[in-house]
Amino acid sequence: MTNAIDLQALAAQVAAQLTGPGGPFEMTVEQVLGAPQTVFANRHGSLLELLEASRELGDREYLVSARTRYTFAEHYAAAGALAAALAQRYGVGKGDRVGILAANAPEWVLTFWAAQRLGAIPVGYNAWWVPREIAYGLEHSTPKVVIADGKRAALAAETGTDIPVLTMETDLPALIAEFAGGHPRTAVSEDDPAIILYTSGTTGRPKGVVHTQRNMVAVADYHRFMDALSAGFRGQRWDGSPAGRRYLATMPLFHIASLHNLSIPRLTTGDTVIFPTSGEFDAESLLALVAAERVTNWAAVPTLANRILAVDLSKYDLSSLTAFSLNSAPASPALVQRLRERFPVALQGLTTSYGCTESGTAATVATPPELAADNETVGRAVVGVSIEVRDPEGKVVPDGEEGEICVRSPYVMLGYWNNEAATAAAIDENRWLRTGDFGTLREGKLYISGRRSDLILRGGENVYPQEIENVLDAHPAVRESAVIGVPHEDLGQEVAAIVVVDRPDSVTEDDLRAHVAGQLAYFKVPARWLVTAEPLPRNATGKVLRRDLSLGE
Template sequence: MTNAVDLQALAAKVAAGLTGPGGPFELTVEQVLGAPIPVFRNRARSLLELLEGSRELGDRDYLVAAGRRLTFAEHYAAAGALAAALRERYGLGKGDRVGILAANAPEWVLTFWAAQRLGAIPVGYNAWWAPREIAYGLEHTAPKVVIADAKRAALLAETGTDIPVLTMDGDLPALLTEFAGGNPEATVGEDDPAIILYTSGTTGRPKGVVHTQRNMVAVSDYHRFNDAMAAGFRGLAWDGSPAGRRFLATMPLFHIASLHNLAVPRIATGDAVVFPSGSYDADSVLRLVETERVTNWAAVPTLANRLLSLDISQYDLSSLTAFSLNSAPSSPALLQRLREHFPVALQGLTTSYGCTESGTAATVATPPELAADAETVGRAVIGVSIEVRDPDGKPVLDGVEGEICVRSPYVMLGYWNDEGATAASIDADRWLRTGDFGVLRQGRLYISGRRSDLILRGGENVYPQEIENVLDEHPAVRESAVIGVAHEDLGQEVAAIVVVDAPDSLTEDELRDHVAKQLAYFKVPARWLITAEPLPRNATGKVLRRQLALGD
């Protein structure tokens, strides 16, 4: 019987053939922003090169949604038309920002690629933001135009912005017709910004993560490399031809999981992206897997957990060959339940570790590795170096806990307009300090703790200080602390301890409404403790979060 050691040896052999001299993914080391970084020698130098290559994919499906679909040829033409409209009607050019505020839709992806034709920088705003958060994002990245769905266009209006807002349902179809045949083209460098996505910051303000042309192309090549590895494992030759796969996008496009690692790479692999319509419902999504013959699905653990409430045997999931869990840690118990009730999990279940700043997964646990060791998040992926470091920044010994640091061609350029935060996160040698803690054992990574204050709610990062800042604005609140508490479905839910002079004078509903008016729904605390007792603090005045509890 083939054992784990044999599989590891086979993987090394296949990888060596692909990445060695003359291989399709030959690796070399180049100076990137002053640091030696492993890169693929035979690579595209911009996303625009990938878009141009997609013309050859013709009438294959690229973007599929309820009642409509765009082939690669149709998408190519539409991206050119939209780019022409943005340049000629709104004056967009290289380096200008194009805001995108919408739920998942083909127009989201189309806007991304149109911006690439201009050398402009798309900005993916969080579609769940409240007007206050939207206003911050607009001020921070100053887009020349924002493209939004109808629901978010109404929220944009509440901010009072004078930035032009184009609606996906109304304005875009008219512009695509008017500027049909347009196809502008810009010249960009590999380390020019290609996208800005927001991630929460420990200071309570979202930070704009900047990924470059190099980052995005490298992520796409990483996915192509994985395809070549899979072929090699089966003893097959790989030539990059489309395999006819269909990827289900249940995570938002303003996350790297759906944009960088699903929608963008498909332009290079020739596969389709399938978008569910409306809010997530396990039954409707599984019906979509049936009707669209979905082959690949990456989900957050919360969504996967909801599948287990259904009788999965009632659905035809025979097309599904790969299923992965991303964006939040997966408990061994969840992995086991999935194997027991979700057929594809028996052979296709993987998990990974990464963050917005890392661009893609830093590590991946393959199905055999995960079956043998449910605690690990796997080994470093191609091109990634991982070190676990002590508080002084020195690598620790195998098996010793420390901060996880990552270096690769996928790691972000930095934070938009925030040199201080960038310097704190990326050192002179381009090592990313993730702020997460873990252990390396014989090449496998184990996560021992996320950022000390971070709450992981259903795949969304929630930082307490942002919520505390809003709570503390309430006139009756003297101080507050927000913590994460265990939740069977979401992983964690948000809880708040609020200190007031007269606890009986303030209700949970009043506080909940106060927060909901200013922050996205997933940041609104679900559990509350209103008390007159002051928060526990150390000698320097910092709240001792580990001593906080809601009580019974």
């Protein structure tokens, strides 16, 4: 523990040098949207400024797939040409929406940057949506044009929309060639919308989360700060020079993990983003890609991490991999421990974090030393983030007490597109985001209990599924689990568990019940069980679709 404390003190010292007066990431307090907020003092005013600066990175690779490879110079030219085409051919201007409906591909990112040249607002639609959901998205955000891959263009056509739909495979190359040399520029303000991404929609209809130019530039600066912090921690000088890292993007671009926190910051750090071929998201193919492209950094959802552990890792040359992180959905301590035991990079590079679409980037990060010392925490607040845990009346609770996690930072969303009521419910007058997640702060470290919407009310007792799931996932026979509340005439709700195992006949309900009862209070022990080999239903970002769970009775 002494070592962990010493490391934390050193990190705090380096961070203070970077963010203090005169530091490269000096922090200051400014009025933002009517409330005081801590921001980076020396910052770019827009994403377009970041794009312009990227020209200097020249022939370094930026975006890579099996079909397309863009250097920074090639990307800069193509984004300019596409922006000119959208403006001149389709009348796209400042504030207009440009829909993006596609699986991960370099052209997705290219379209995002082209829209920034026009002051337009790219809208990242969920690539898993069916025509009915696509129709909702088009009606809700009313794009002037949609850019889609071939598969999703066909789905969009089924909606009967009269909005022009351009294909990435055919239309974009032709437009880029036709409008080569174009580089339109449109001035924007820091708090103008820069992107709309839709929430997972695990309950009700998806909401369009709006992030501003300020939000997106700040996220990029946060990643640069983390590079500087890492260098300082090792006693090295940081000057912002490209480090030659190669990032594997296995989470969807319509989610902040791959867009805000991977593809956009790499434009500022000079690193490469590698996209697997659409559909090749099995562990074997991804491990082969890591070896072939010499991937150095990889962020994955816990589900994919579980699948990696089922593979014979000795068949692949993973020596290039230096960092591995878990994102988007909570990881159980048992999974973290299994990764350390079987996945070499996890011994040194494993991190985990906490955040949501609305927070823009991670609100907290647990560094490898912190996670090694305490595998239940999701870490401490990142630079620029303030965190409070509040009771139902909105009052801050004492250290160690449970409540709703609230976040304020320059990364937090502007609000929900065309939904003032939902925005007012999520963000208060001082720009604090109510996350809807429950947890505790203990000595600066955050611990997650679960979602408010997942809370089970059993006879007056609050039961959080994640606590029980963490215990179940530690059982050697259990691959994954989900705990839900089911109606009960006397208690209101009782606790039920769906447990996924390789062989349902290898473990009994009594075994599992005894396992939980040995570690948790009686009222948290599931009363009803389903033991199955069928995986849990999940959305595109790895979150369990609890509304689709049932005991099959």
